[in-house]
Amino acid sequence: MPDILAFDTSNYTTSTALFRDRKIYQQKHLLPVKKGELGLRQSDAVFHHVQQLPDLLEELLRQTPLQDLKAVGCSTRPRTQPGSYMPCFTVGHGAARQTAACFGVPLHTFSHQQGHIAAALWSAGRLDLFERPFLAFHVSGGTTEAVLTQPGTEEPFTVTLLAQSLDLKGGQAVDRVGRMLGLPFPAGPELEKLAAQSQVQFRIHPSMKGADCSLSGIENKCLKMQSDGRPAADTAKYCLCSLLAALDAMAAALLKEHPGLPLVFAGGVMANQFIRKALTEKYGACFAEPAFSADNAAGVAVLTACREGLL
Template structure:
């Protein structure tokens, strides 16, 4: 049983093959001009159309037909969730499934992130039980109560969220302020690790929800004051960590003891991983399964068709 997974997010063109384990996990970042903070959807669609054949080529050149195709067709599982960039992956997936005469399975980008993170952490068994999952990326900062639906797929219910800026947006905006290339996560982390003194942070909370817009404003003030770039980078990441910490604390107090998973590109950050895994025994994906990738769609297609 081999399943192909495709994901065309606003950051990355990706495809993966899963056959009980991930055999391929290929991706290309979407190109962003220096100094810019992201892409318009029309530009993202254009780049995916160009890049997806390149990403798929090494997989398709082997001439091995798949038994099913999984694809991220929407950002989230909520009704009306839509983003044009996912139409590219959806169209390619439909064409390939039709050519191979195999089933196609549609998932949300968020479901894919959760599945890829669980696989990387060696915890796919959590798909059979309730758990708390954080999806922390450029487009999402959400805490989700996840439980299997009648098909055994992860169904996520929103439990808490950022009320304004998303964590990945904060990382990228602060990174661009500091002259780092977009997307800024890896370089901002390297810079932050150079700052070893304590930084003072105070998360802005409303119940279990957080507000992250203050991170951008305070960081801009630090830049104007001539503070060390490493201090500003560390302040940004520690502020995000403090907000996620308070969100998790509040939700576990409300819903009782649950396994905790952190997924999404921002969660590849080692500072966040160290803080949250120690306190909550939380599970994190390896960096290659934290950032946007097609592995989750392939894993879920395999689970749905063959069981897992």
């Protein structure tokens, strides 16, 4: 069967993936972030991608050797909107260009956000949504957006921004509260474990402006809870409950404007089982499995395979 090779060098993860016979094999590794810090400068991210990408590609191809490379795919920018750019994506783009040129195969480029959405659809078994409109949420360290996704002509799907966070992003809120509580970066998995220890029930009134949300109040409230001596588990749970309330309010507002459309949630923050359970029960929403929630090249491989007629 033909092979598809994909690259994604995002702000937090170096990732490679191979698509063959409707199966995905991937290798990825977080960029190293110093203890107590909440991210990397772009120059440092580029450096670490350059260092990590050859090792990951060697490991991927050692486990699953290339047989018949048909095309190469990569992410080149954070979003599809004009002017969307981050230097770290040039590393994966450069590797993809070199590989495509060496093998004489086509190169397909996408946005990082498109890759996240495609990975969610793949892992949820809902590639059928490529053929109809749906609402997709992308919630990560650098993005909290809801977009209208529709079938494209040249693209598998097009993306139109509908709503977003007006200040802090979902992943930023999680990581800032995590640092406050002494958790490692990225804080999502440990914050979820800590929150599970709390028995407190919170009633959250999210800060909304239409379908847009504001998340900066989460950090401020959690700081006050900590200074008041509240248990760390309660603070962690408040953070996640607040994020859930904002996403719920966004979804409700958008469904009033676009009734009946399916909901898809993608991005690293959406690996959280507490948020996933609540939104799945209320809306029947689709979520990526944890291995396909965080930054990955798998979605790019799916999109490339789609363009090449392998799906």
